[in-house]
Every structure is written in structure tokens, then in C-alpha cells.
Amino acid sequence: MTSLLLAALAAWVANNWLASRMQAPPAPAQDHIVTAAIEIPLGTKLEQRHLAMIEMIPGKAPAGAFHKYEDVIGKVASSSLIAGEIVLAPRLADANGGSALASVVAANMRAVTVRVDDVVGVAGFLLPGNRVDVIATEKDSSGSQARATTILSNVKVLAVDQSAAADSNQPVVVRAVTLELSPPDAEILLKGKTAGAIQLTLRNPLDESDARTKLAATPAPAPKVVRMLIPRPNLPQITVIRGTQVARVVQPHE
Numbered sequence: 001m002t003s004l005l006l007a008a009l010a011a012w013v014a015n016n017w018l019a020s021r022m023q024a025p026p027a028p029a030q031d032h033i034v035t036a037a038i039e040i041p042l043g044t045k046l047e048q049r050h051l052a053m054i055e056m057i058p059g060k061a062p063a064g065a066f067h068k069y070e071d072v073i074g075k076v077a078s079s080s081l082i083a084g085e086i087v088l089a090p091r092l093a094d095a096n097g098g099s100a101l102a103s104v105v106a107a108n109m110r111a112v113t114v115r116v117d118d119v120v121g122v123a124g125f126l127l128p129g130n131r132v133d134v135i136a137t138e139k140d141s142s143g144s145q146a147r148a149t150t151i152l153s154n155v156k157v158l159a160v161d162q163s164a165a166a167d168s169n170q171p172v173v174v175r176a177v178t179l180e181l182s183p184p185d186a187e188i189l190l191k192g193k194t195a196g197a198i199q200l201t202l203r204n205p206l207d208e209s210d211a212r213t214k215l216a217a218t219p220a221p222a223p224k225v226v227r228m229l230i231p232r233p234n235l236p237q238i239t240v241i242r243g244t245q246v247a248r249v250v251q252p253h254e
Contacts, residue, residue: 032054033061033066034051037050041077043076043101046072054086065089075094075095076103078092078104101159105158111158111159113159114176130156133154134192135151136195152188160178
């Protein structure tokens, strides 16, 4: 009888131990992070339909992440966002009641629009967010020769025509391109456009080199050599007559 009671007690203890081991631990509290529900082009004013929410372990969210839709709706994407990407504060700009384009212009920079044709616009494949070089061409006074100079390098395209969205990979007819430039570079662009024609060349986004034309330095003029004529002293001369030839020879000092 005693052995039967001990066996039952051991079975009960074992059953409780197995149940405690198999019981799932309580799920930790989750943090909610705002992400892009769809691809969001540069310059887009964010709405509810652009956004989604994911759960993340508390303390693991990247710096600048948002936890509420209300903190994101109404802001403007200052760069393109892909679907599923966590929305971060540095990738957004405040609309401040202005246009979407004005909101994506970086601090101390200016948006300058220039008229182009479909060839100048890289045959229609130029999109907002691309990087370009600007080449200015002008003819000499005779009009027989043309000169091309890369006046600006690695310039960001803010908008093509009236669109700041890069939501198409198909070629489109381009009539105007808006570039982001510093005030000095804006002056260089307008001077180049006034002097002749401009051409945009599309860059690889990973290329950070400076493609501006390096003008050869003008060599310094050679110093002038002043030759001074030193008068020769009046030396005694003798006359030598050989047949019909007469020669005068300077007699050196003794």
C-alpha cells in the first residue's frame, strides 16, 4: 500500500514538472514602429494609405523611428522609400504649408529650373533623385568652333517637369528639370545657360568623383633679360696690308 502511494506521488510530481516545462513563457510587450506600406517616391506628402505598422522588441527600434501614424501623416518624403522600410525622421521633411518641392530642398540650397528638350533630358530617362553633371557649350566669336565645359558636377535632380515623384521607369518627354544647387552654383548654371546651351549627363549613383573641367593654369611669363651694352675701351689699332687686302687689328694692352 505504501509503495502504491509513493508511486502515485512520484507520477504527480513528474506530471507537474513536465507541465511547467512545456508551458510557454509570457510574450514580452511589443513596440509598434511605422513603416512604408508601399513604395513612396521623393516629394510625396504622406497619407494613411502610405503607411503600415510592425511590431518590434522594445529598445530595438532604430534612432528616428516613429511609433504613431499621427507623427508621420502630413510630412513629405525627402528621399524615396521602398515598401516595408522603417520610416525614419531624417528621410522626412515638414511641409510647413508650402509645396512638396520646397520641403525637400536641403538647408542652404536652392531649387533652380532650366528648360531642356528630350535629348538634354537624357532621352527622357531622367528621374527625380538622379545625379547629373552639367555641361555648357558655346561657340567662339567666329562661330566655327564650339567648346564644351563641365561646369557643375554631381547635382541632384529634384523634379522633372512638374513632378517630383520617381514612380516611373519609362521614358517621358522632358521640358524642364529642377536641380538642387548652392547659391554660387546656381549663378554658374545661369551664366552657362546665358552664354550658350547646357547638356545634362546622367551619373552612376555610386560615383562621387568631381567631373568639372580642370582649366589649365596659364604659365607665368618668362622674365625679361635686359642686355646691357658695355662700351669697349678705345684700344690702339694697327693696319695690316697684304697685297690688295687691308685689315685693322686691335693691339692688346701689354
